[in-house]
Amino acid sequence: MFKVNKRRLKPYIYLFPVISILLFVFTLGLGNSIMQSLGYRPGIGLYEVTLDYYREVFRSGGFLSGLLFSFRVSLISSLLAAVIGVGIAYLLVMQKKEWPVLQALLKLPIIVPHLVAAFLIFTIFSQSGFLARLSVLLGFIETSREFPPMIFDTRGIGVILAYLWKGTPFIFLIVYQLLRTIETEMVEAASNLGAGGKELFFRIFLPLSLPGVFSAFIILFAFSFGSYEIPFLLGPTVPRALPVLAYVEYINPDWTNRPYAMAINMVLAGVSVLLVWMYHWAFSRYQQFRKGH
Amino acid sequence: MKRGLSRILLITLSLSFILPMMMVLIWSATVSWPFPEIFPRGFGLRGFQEIFRPGSPALYSLLTSIRISIIATLLTLGITLPGGKALGIYEFPGKSFIKIFVLAPLIISPVAIGMGVHGTFIRMGLTNTELGVVLIHIVPGIPYGIRIFTNIFELVGEDLEEQGKVLGAGSVQTFMHITLPTVIPGIISAGSMIFIISFSQYFLTFLIGGGSVQTFPLLMVPYIQSGDRLMAASYSVVFIIVALMVLLAIEKTLRLYYRKQSGIAGVFYSRKKVRS
Amino acid sequence: MTEVKLQNISKIYNGEETVKNLNLKVNKGEMISLLGPSGSGKTTTLKIIAGLVEAEKGRIFIDGKSVDHVPTQKRGAVIVFQDHRLFPHMTVGGNIEFGLRMQRVPKEIRRKKVQEMLKFVGLEAHGGKFPGEISGGQKQRVAIARGLIVSPKVLLLDEPFSSLDQRLKEEMRSFIVDIQRTLKITTILVSHDKEDALVTSSKIGVMFDGELIQYGTPEELYESPKSLEVARFFGEINEVPLIKTEEDVIHTVLGAFRKKGTLQGFEKGSKLLLRPEAVTLSKEGNDYSSDPGIPGKITNRIYAGEKTYYEVEVEGLRIKASVLGRGIWQVEDSVEIRTLEASLIVCRGKEADNTMGAHNEKE
Numbered sequence: 001m002f003k004v005n006k007r008r009l010k011p012y013i014y015l016f017p018v019i020s021i022l023l024f025v026f027t028l029g030l031g032n033s034i035m036q037s038l039g040y041r042p043g044i045g046l047y048e049v050t051l052d053y054y055r056e057v058f059r060s061g062g063f064l065s066g067l068l069f070s071f072r073v074s075l076i077s078s079l080l081a082a083v084i085g086v087g088i089a090y091l092l093v094m095q096k097k098e099w100p101v102l103q104a105l106l107k108l109p110i111i112v113p114h115l116v117a118a119f120l121i122f123t124i125f126s127q128s129g130f131l132a133r134l135s136v137l138l139g140f141i142e143t144s145r146e147f148p149p150m151i152f153d154t155r156g157i158g159v160i161l162a163y164l165w166k167g168t169p170f171i172f173l174i175v176y177q178l179l180r181t182i183e184t185e186m187v188e189a190a191s192n193l194g195a196g197g198k199e200l201f202f203r204i205f206l207p208l209s210l211p212g213v214f215s216a217f218i219i220l221f222a223f224s225f226g227s228y229e230i231p232f233l234l235g236p237t238v239p240r241a242l243p244v245l246a247y248v249e250y251i252n253p254d255w256t257n258r259p260y261a262m263a264i265n266m267v268l269a270g271v272s273v274l275l276v277w278m279y280h281w282a283f284s285r286y287q288q289f290r291k292g293h
Numbered sequence: 294m295k296r297g298l299s300r301i302l303l304i305t306l307s308l309s310f311i312l313p314m315m316m317v318l319i320w321s322a323t324v325s326w327p328f329p330e331i332f333p334r335g336f337g338l339r340g341f342q343e344i345f346r347p348g349s350p351a352l353y354s355l356l357t358s359i360r361i362s363i364i365a366t367l368l369t370l371g372i373t374l375p376g377g378k379a380l381g382i383y384e385f386p387g388k389s390f391i392k393i394f395v396l397a398p399l400i401i402s403p404v405a406i407g408m409g410v411h412g413t414f415i416r417m418g419l420t421n422t423e424l425g426v427v428l429i430h431i432v433p434g435i436p437y438g439i440r441i442f443t444n445i446f447e448l449v450g451e452d453l454e455e456q457g458k459v460l461g462a463g464s465v466q467t468f469m470h471i472t473l474p475t476v477i478p479g480i481i482s483a484g485s486m487i488f489i490i491s492f493s494q495y496f497l498t499f500l501i502g503g504g505s506v507q508t509f510p511l512l513m514v515p516y517i518q519s520g521d522r523l524m525a526a527s528y529s530v531v532f533i534i535v536a537l538m539v540l541l542a543i544e545k546t547l548r549l550y551y552r553k554q555s556g557i558a559g560v561f562y563s564r565k566k567v568r569s
Numbered sequence: 570m571t572e573v574k575l576q577n578i579s580k581i582y583n584g585e586e587t588v589k590n591l592n593l594k595v596n597k598g599e600m601i602s603l604l605g606p607s608g609s610g611k612t613t614t615l616k617i618i619a620g621l622v623e624a625e626k627g628r629i630f631i632d633g634k635s636v637d638h639v640p641t642q643k644r645g646a647v648i649v650f651q652d653h654r655l656f657p658h659m660t661v662g663g664n665i666e667f668g669l670r671m672q673r674v675p676k677e678i679r680r681k682k683v684q685e686m687l688k689f690v691g692l693e694a695h696g697g698k699f700p701g702e703i704s705g706g707q708k709q710r711v712a713i714a715r716g717l718i719v720s721p722k723v724l725l726l727d728e729p730f731s732s733l734d735q736r737l738k739e740e741m742r743s744f745i746v747d748i749q750r751t752l753k754i755t756t757i758l759v760s761h762d763k764e765d766a767l768v769t770s771s772k773i774g775v776m777f778d779g780e781l782i783q784y785g786t787p788e789e790l791y792e793s794p795k796s797l798e799v800a801r802f803f804g805e806i807n808e809v810p811l812i813k814t815e816e817d818v819i820h821t822v823l824g825a826f827r828k829k830g831t832l833q834g835f836e837k838g839s840k841l842l843l844r845p846e847a848v849t850l851s852k853e854g855n856d857y858s859s860d861p862g863i864p865g866k867i868t869n870r871i872y873a874g875e876k877t878y879y880e881v882e883v884e885g886l887r888i889k890a891s892v893l894g895r896g897i898w899q900v901e902d903s904v905e906i907r908t909l910e911a912s913l914i915v916c917r918g919k920e921a922d923n924t925m926g927a928h929n930e931k932e
Contacts, residue, residue, distance in 0.1 A: 115510055229495050455641075474658040
């Protein structure tokens with residue numbers, strides 16, 4: 001009887017280390033943040049629970065414009081990455097050969113860190129970057145100041161470009177692997193039934209890869225929405241991306257400022273939880289979809 | 294769409310992602326390249342000389358980085374392999390919830406996670422230590438490890454392990470001789486992914502390490518910020534080459550292990566002999 | 570040589586009893602089969618013996634000693650699985666060597682034994698190949714060799730022939746019989762194919778829905794099955810339609826029979842069964858037999874080479890018959906049916922099968 005119990009416990013024993021680390025990080029970490037964001041800080045003698053910090057954060061212009069900036073930049077970069085990634089994958093699948101060198105080169109950006117991606121965008125798109133030099137050579141402009149600012153600019157073009165450069169190969173990889181398994185069986189069946197290039201793309205490739213693209217899109221979006229490096233290096237000071245704003249508030253020497261940072265973090269996490277839910281929704285849809293075949 | 298046109302489109306699109314990397318390579322090997330010139334004024338290796346000169350902080354931080362990331366990778370593999378096995382093979386109450394929960398680090402901002410645990414890490418004396426940095430580096434790798442191992446174990450199942458036990462292998466033996474070799478491809482891909490994530494980490498390292506733990510990305514950022522393109526480019530190139538080398542080493546070591554597991558009989562009867 | 574005994578074994582999977590109160594004894598050096606349709610609990614039984622699955626109830630004895638708390642790797646009960654389960658990352662030699670390595674047998678001895686085993690199973694030339702490079706039949710041999718090399722106390726074969734084509738199947742059956750006779754390993758074979766069991770085993774146990782319905786020699790099972798299910802498992806059979814039963818005579822559509830000999834056990838609720846080959850067909854009006862024939866009409870004829878199968882309509886009921894070779898009757902022909910009285914099988918109705926366990930204990 002003892003043995004039977006042990007067998008039932010096996011999966012939980014296997015999962016114990018991972019789950020305990022995650023629980024440690026998420027309950028202690030996020031729990032701490034929630035308490036601080038509500039102004040409950042027994043360490044420095046503050047016991048009153050209040051929503052004032054959230055209220056103030058939401059009222060402040062820096063936060064709202066930051067939220068909007070982060071949201072816009074993440075949405076645009078992830079959408080473009082999805083479209084271009086799917087496009088490249090589709091084009092490659094349609095070729096007769098596999099083009100292994102091209103494939104390997106396309107995967108390279110995945111191992112390049114975001115810091116380097118930011119630097120790379122900088123060398124090309126800054127006012128003294130390669131494009132500016134090219135414009136001088138071609139006589140479009142004479143000084144670097146005339147080149148339209150794309151780095152540190154309020155529209156966040158540089159940030160979008162950096163995320164796009166990192167995100168597209170990621171989408172490509174996922175979609176290409178998916179499409180390659182579909183290709184032979186489905187395409188033969190579909191072409192046999194008279195589907196041409198356009199129909200093949202819209203009726204076979206797109207529907208079959210869409211669920212995978214969607215979950216990859218969510219991952220990209222969540223990543224660009226919550227990460228610090230790229231907006232820190234390429235983004236403007238006004239508006240500040242939310243993660244950068246949170247950190248600025250966090251390192252403010254005035255300790256009473258901490259709750260603002262935590263409130264911003266809670267918004268960051270809140271949007272992410274919403275994304276988890278969407279991801280789950282998409283994934284279960286995907287499963288249903290798969291079962292349907 | 295015509296084949297020729299689609300090929301041109303494919304190449305143009307791909308090149309727009311591949312060519313920018315050339316910029317970094319060129320910058321790393323210039324002597325000087327002032328605006329608005331389109332070609333560098335000369336080529337040299339000053340950046341690399343600076344990084345690799347004896348006693349340079351860059352070299353030291355590179356070793357720190359490799360050490361931290363390898364330990365973090367091993368630990369992450371060590372906890373996600375059994376976790377992925379549980380999710381890939383067994384049915385148990387709470388499974389679907391756990392499957393989503395383990396993906397959380399992929400979705401929830403590292404900024405929120407980092408600042409959240411910062412206080413606790415301070416109280417536990419983990420800030421400003423390599424151990425603290427290693428521990429926090431485990432978190433973002435977990436979803437990748439779990440995902441890859443879950444998929445592998447769903448495919449492999451428990452059949453071979455059962456067979457091993459029946460033939461007299463104990464738990465440790467089963468793990469070393471059967472489980473591990475059968476999931477080697479998963480360990481390679483998960484290990485590479487986790488290593489890259491840790492090796493590239495900037496924010497979490499600098500928040501938890503507090504400046505006392507100087508990893509390679511930490512040294513690189515000031516050059517990017519200050520616009521020292523020559524140094525930033527050299528750091529980037531070194532970073533990418535070292536990352537590729539470590540990935541290659543990981544793969545080679547594991548393949549070697551895999552070969553060793555093929556049994557001494559495999560050495561007696563070399564494959565060439567069989568063919569002749 | 571080892572004796573294996575299972576006592577009141579029960580296993581519940583997801584609330585369903587997959588093995589029900591199973592009792593089984595396998596004598597030293599004997600080879601037996603567990604026969605039954607898929608999902609009847611045969612493989613689970615094997616896994617219970619090997620210790621891969623824990624039974625909820627009951628005990629297992631190997632050589633009279635309880636092994637309920639002996640872990641799988643120390644039981645010495647080796648399963649050879651249907652899907653071979655060869656380790657893909659090891660060579661053929663490496664696979665065979667595995668068990669010895671686990672026992673930390675010195676390298677030199679291992680090497681020698683692997684060589685011998687490769688020779689024994691006829692795979693000398695394939696030791697350095699990987700499982701992906703050999704054929705299905707060869708994989709089967711490797712799986713068996715890998716099990717044999719550890720000199721198991723009990724060899725458990727799980728559907729060993731089901732993935733092979735007919736020719737290989739026959740070859741492997743005699744291969745296993747040879748090995749078993751040479752090495753005298755106590756062996757339990759699990760199959761859904763009656764031929765596997767009949768060809769290889771000295772005793773057969775038939776399982777349905779987790780229950781061991783009957784356990785005995787092939788002859789016993791074929792000639793006196795305990796139920797219609799068991800009888801059907803060993804081939805086509807007629808359930809002889811009864812008309813009425815008197816004190817010592819049973820009246821059936823195929824004639825009246827005295828309750829003597831095999832029919833002595835006939836009681837209320839019993840069924841009377843007849844194999845198609847025990848039905849003889851003859852020309853109408855043929856009177857070489859004193860026994861009066863029952864008139865019937867051929868409604869179907871299937872020629873199957875060594876045998877021809879007929880369906881004969883007798884008083885609105887269909888009776889199956891078979892004759893060796895090419896039967897001379899065609900559809901629509903009128904014939905007379907005669908029954909070999911000694912071939913009639915009496916079996917109990919479905920409900921009265923629970924005395925099985927006790928029956929086994931007697932043996």
